Amino acid sequence: xxxxxxxxxxxxxxxxxxxDVHYVGRYAxxxxxxxxxGSIYPFERLRRDxxxxxxxxxxxxxxxxxxxxxxxxxxxxLRVRWTDGHETRxxxxxxxxLCRCATCAGGH
Ligand SMILES: [Zn+2]
Ligand SMILES: [Zn+2]
Numbered sequence: 001x002x003x004x005x006x007x008x009x010x011x012x013x014x015x016x017x018x019x020d021v022h023y024v025g026r027y028a029x030x031x032x033x034x035x036x037x038g039s040i041y042p043f044e045r046l047r048r049d050x051x052x053x054x055x056x057x058x059x060x061x062x063x064x065x066x067x068x069x070x071x072x073x074x075x076x077x078l079r080v081r082w083t084d085g086h087e088t089r090x091x092x093x094x095x096x097x098l099c100r101c102a103t104c105a106g107g108h
Contacts, residue, residue, distance in 0.1 A: 016033070028042045039101060046088070050086070065082060
């Protein structure tokens with residue numbers, strides 16, 4: 001799958017900078033971006049999108065695999081430690097590219 005990256009425009013808020021990170025209900029993470037866009041990432045999706053490559057190959061997610069134990073905002077990436085001990089780092093630009101809302105996915 002081709003990744004579409006939102007390019008920052010000088011003098012405008014960087015679309016790859018998170019303004020706010022919060023839980024959406026019990027099963028998803030919400031990110032509000034500096035350019036005003038809002039993304040929702042179901043935990044299971046997030047785990048499957050882990051850039052390590054192995055997580056996407058798992059036949060089934062084990063207990064705790066799609067349950068974050070800790071979510072940390074770092075300078076350039078969002079770090080998620082899962083309940084099963086695995087850790088995932090999503091650079092913000094990649095995270096933004098993972099947004100699958102109608103606008104980002106291009107609509108069908
Ligand atoms: Zn992984
Ligand atoms: Zn989106």
